[in-house]
Amino acid sequence: MLELKNVCAGYRRLEILHDVSLTVGEKEIVSLIGANGAGKTTTLRAVAGIIKATGGEILLGGKPVQSQRADEIVRAGMLHVAQDRALFGDLDVIENLEMGAYSQPRSSIKASLDQVFDLFPILATRRTQRANTMSGGQQQMLAIGRALMARPTCLTLDEPSVGLAPNLAAQVITAITQIRDTGVTVLIVEQNASQALAISDRAYVIESGAIVLEGSGAELADDPRVRAAYLGT
């Protein structure tokens, strides 16, 4: 479904990713774990077309997309939940969500809204609150909700459970499996590595811009190096 072949990318003249290759199969949950500053976000940004890959290929459903603009990639069905959330601060919750369905027929909005509100009931009670006045966690939920509004076929999440209360974090993680079960392919970056790995079909470990390990969620969860570095156990 999603495939990266020797992708290189970075900021201005400074290259961060060196020949990153990974694949995410149809309806798979794949997690990408790594230290802070390893290049996780950069990878997702390259995939989402926010920064241009300086080398390599990015294939979405077999089609190369590395040269496409962010919005074209969205129209191709791939949605990205950014680490900094990139919400419409001055618009209210409903407007943010409706904006999320921008690439969709307006008729779909109603149904999508209900779906999001099931997932995050709090949002339903804050329909008219301006996004930038919401709490850290609430903004996180809104960001995920907005992405779901676009009915993605492929979803990349950058630390979706950051700043969420434990129960909510757990909910989000389970929600991700639900989302996958509705037929969405998911690439996820998580600090909560243990929980992430638990639901991942496969996972990759990235260190200073290069993939150093890959395997099934379970395998990596047991890998001593991973345990030491990323599970804090």
Add this chain to the structure above:
Amino acid sequence: MALMSLLEVQGLTKTFAGLTAVSSVDISVEDREFLGIIGPNGAGKTTLFSLLAGSLPPTEGRVVFDGVDVTGWSAQKVARTGLVRTFQLMRPFESMSVLENVTIASLANRSRKDARRHALGVLERVQLAQYAGTSSGSLPTAGLKRLELARALAMEPRMILLDEVLAGLVPAERAPMIELLRDLHADGLSVMFVEHIMAAVMALSERLVVMHDGRVLTQGVPAEVIAEPQVIEAYLGEDYA
């Protein structure tokens, strides 16, 4: 008056256009105490910090710090009394290097030359010294979190309000940070600590306050508090523990 705790909060309330984010909160923090605060998203933790630190004017209630009533003081005034906060979303001075960022804070009670030196000392303490010269804009999350902390420390506060300083750190990164916080506390710093990462909360907190819908739901010894069903129900979730 009789010896009172370092921070006294009485009936603190904040309402935003109808919504009550913090409602009549009473908390008192002893000198050299490490107080953990947990609570669901939107419980009012950050708002509480904003009220204590003077970033927001309270709707009602009093804040007494170190015997001085600082209710309604401006942020800068509060900060100079030794009550300093960090931000949940990191806010570095992007045009400046890491060292300059911290120097700004050190300047509060030092000459320019000493400030720079002091700032470097703080950076060393938070293990950020090797980044002294780099521009704060390009720091990775872990660095930014430490920078937030370093800036607050450079103010040489009596009490520090930490808002999710561990969020976004991988477990491997958390350990040294927790270590650092413990040291600081050991050196006599009083801490109020908002965090969703329970491992850290349990490791550090001497006392735990649980907020919910702007109220103090319950408080007490961490181990006991997190055992309370209402806390599990409202915050931790069943599958915790």
Add this chain to the structure above:
Amino acid sequence: MTETSVSSPPAHELPAADDPRLKDTWARRQLIVLVVGVAVLACLPLVLGEQGESVAIRTLIFAIMAVGWNLMSGFGGMFSFGHAAFFGIGAYTGAYLLVDHGISPWISMIVAAVLSAAVGVTIAYLCLRYKLAGSYFALATFAFAQMFLLIVQNLDVLNKTEGFNVEILPSDSWSMLQFQQGSPLYFWIPLAILAVAVLISILYVRSRAGQYAQAVRDDEVAASSLGIDTMRARLIAVALSCGITAVAGVYYTQYYFFVGPEQAFGSAVSVEAIIPAVIGGIGTIWGPVIGAAVVGPLSELVATVLRNPPGFLSFLQGTSGLDVAVYATLLIIIVIVMPKGIFGTIRDRWRS
């Protein structure tokens, strides 16, 4: 950056005073550049003709204004769209004190600087007090400048729209700042003023106040939570900025012997204060100076070239408006090619 946790040293243990990481040669380097630059420029009058010098002097006046503007808008982060107000206060203080009271322009420079700083601080205080930010702040300053213009045009004491003529003295006079037409002193004096202005910026930027101002510019909320009096930090920047700009105004009147409302308070003046800074690089010490050095002579150069154009362009000769059109085009190109300003862009190239 995965660290292995080491037990951290207690805070009071300061690094050695001569720790290399503490070394900060920035200010010294700037000062050296300043001295050398002034020395070189001081020789210009020897090579420039009458017109060359008058253009050079206009350029210097631009530069002083821009350096002033940059303190408030570049380092202070408060985009002023109304610096005509402060230039005008300078120009008119000088004119009024000289023409109506025979007071030496040197004294006027000080009076004007203080007056303009006071006015600037008042305006800025009001705008900040009422939480005006970004474009709203800019347009508010602009509105004030316009009000000044209109009010001056209606004040009898200030000769309404007639403006002031400086009396031409029979002989040179230092105290009255008048010399033979084309005397190099007319160049050296503003050069000195510019040097002082730049010196002030250098010292300010590194001073406590300057550092605070920049912190507030970057993030007001964070700054205030670090105990910085944001209002104070900003007003200091404003005061310096307005003071410097006013001195440029005083000199303007002296050099041109005439000043009217439009020359002093016209919105064009506000723009002239901005252009060099933006072209050269906002929020940098040398940007405004370099910008002025480029923009100042540009229009004259273009005009000269087109006055007797190279053969293939000769058909254009004497088309009125052409020179300005070309000048405008060049301006646009410079900005597009160097979005961060000449100095800013070059510095970035250098760094990476």
Add this chain to the structure above:
Amino acid sequence: ACSGSDGGSSDSSTITIGSIHPTSGALAGVGGLMDDGAKLAVADINAAGGIKALDGAKLKLSSGDSQGKAEVGQSEAQRLIGDGAVALVGTYQSDVTQNVAAVAERGRVPFVIDVAVDDKILDQGYKYSFRVQPDATSMGTSGAESLAKIGEDSGTPITSVAYLHIEGAFGDSVFKAFEKEAAKQGITAVKEITYPATNFSDATTQVREAAASNPDVIVATGYFPDGVLIAKAVSELKPDIRGLYGIANGAFDDGSFPQASGASGQEVLSANYHYDANSKRVGDIRTRFEKKYGKPMETASILSYQAVEVIAAGLEKSGSDDPEELREAISGIEIDDPLLAFGGPITFDERGQNKNATVIVMQIQDDAVEQVFPKDFATKDLVFPVGSNG
């Protein structure tokens, strides 16, 4: 780099005259005309054999663009002097003229002002500045005289006027002078209304206010766009007045006014300095100008032509291209056949003001600017009160 004077004599076969006008910017239209006027004058003089007194030395006009800005005007003046100009002409705007006058004074180069209305320019006691056109005060004064006479000739004297004028020195001083003279003539200015020079895009209210004081005549002093607005407003409000009368009005006797104002411009009166439409020489110059530059030669342009002639005459008189001597010559000069409808030959008083500069009255008749008063300049009969010819 060379200072003014020696530059002039450095090459005796051609003598440089500097011309400074706003050939770009808001006033580029008239500025261009004036520059061309000066050019044509130089061409004509050279064609007629140059400066005889300097054995046929040819004149050369080097043009400067003030862009309508005082300080640009100044540096242009310095450039031209630096390039060896022995005299300057210019500049249309009062503030620019102030600056150039200062430069000329300090550079000791005569400066013949073609157009620039403000009295104050010559109040500085400058010895090197001369002005051909009448200043604001004299225009206000003679404007009032003419108006009074027109009233008497029409049988019913004019007793009251409402005065609309642009804000600023120009408008103020014309009005003041008018009011003073009018009082002598038994005319009272019952209402004075000033309007701003900028952001003035509708005159209805002002005109209505003027009409409200039901005057015999509405007088207007200002520039082109506001003039047109006033004319239009008057024709829309149809106040019960005997005429709309401009004094030193930049619109009412401009060639493009009839077309711009359409019907509303008909029979508008204008007291202003103006080229002498009856003089054959002027007619010839204007036809050649229009042929050469494809634009009608307005009065301002004729004044630039005239100013160059003044300098040329000065050169003939002094027989030297030394600016000092040239200044001497110009100050005592007397030009008998001025191109403008003046009260006499062009001669300058001690301030440098042309003594005989004055205004005549024009009127729009069938979409053309006609001279109607005084009689000896008239090209058509005056229609007053307006509309009285049926």
Add this chain to the structure above:
Amino acid sequence: MTDTSTGQQAQILRVSTHPTTVVAVTVVLLLAAVYVVGGKDSGLVTQSIVTGVLLGGVYALVSIGLTLIFGVLGVVNFAQGSMLTMSMYIVYALVAGPGIPVYVATLLAIPVMFMFGMFVQQFLLNRLTSTGSHEGPLLVTLGLQLLIANVLLMIFSGRPKSVGTPFDGSFDMFGAIASYSRVIAFVGAVLVGIALTLVLRRTSLGLSIRAVAANAQGAALVGVNVRRVYALTFGIGAASVAVAGGLMTPFTSLTPSVGEQFTILAFVIVVLGGLGSVLGATIGGLIIGLVQTVGALYLPGTGSLILVFAVFVVVLFLRPQGLYGAK
């Protein structure tokens, strides 16, 4: 500036008082006061109000385009006035040349200016706006202003030009005179205002424009082509200026710099109304128009302009985000 307390202040203001009602009430009261205690002939007052409203329409027309460009792209478009002049000359050329009636010519000028606007954004501004710089675009548009004015000068010379209208003349309105061409311009302003508001509220283009204004990166992440929206926005801004120019030609003497005097007032109006708010620009235009003409009854000459700027500053102090501003 993400200063929470400003945020709330704004919010509180928004819920407690709706700007339109406040403005309406204030204006009505003030005008009533002028009638009752103003001590001026009521016919004259009426005239000044009618003139003011019509003038306000013109101002609104010029400002509507600017508020989009300013609010969405954050570009301080100094060329606005010159673009106004440009469209006037386009209309002039069409009228003087092929002899097309002025209002038809206006319709033809709209697409031309729209293209021009798109071009300017795409080729001159995009690189700068996408880096989020505000000063860069400001300078580019400054240069553009000089360029347009002087190219027009080179083509049409500086002599004043004028354009006749089929509907010359005027009619009586509540005892005040109103010329047809100005009333038409006013109606045009209202129509453009309504049209644009509908576009912004109802269409998906409007939706995307608002998204980009709120957060460009966020917009890209939900599938909005930001560059395209930028270009379209500038295009629309230019197009509405074309309408303004066309409708103004009948009562304006054209010179290559005639439009520039409007730039300043347009900025005042846009900020007064609140960046990006079409309604704000319209209301702001009317307010300024009224202040200027009615004020002129008491403060002749530039006095009324001083009043305009004073009002502007005071309103900002009371409402730092402008009448209908979001932030």
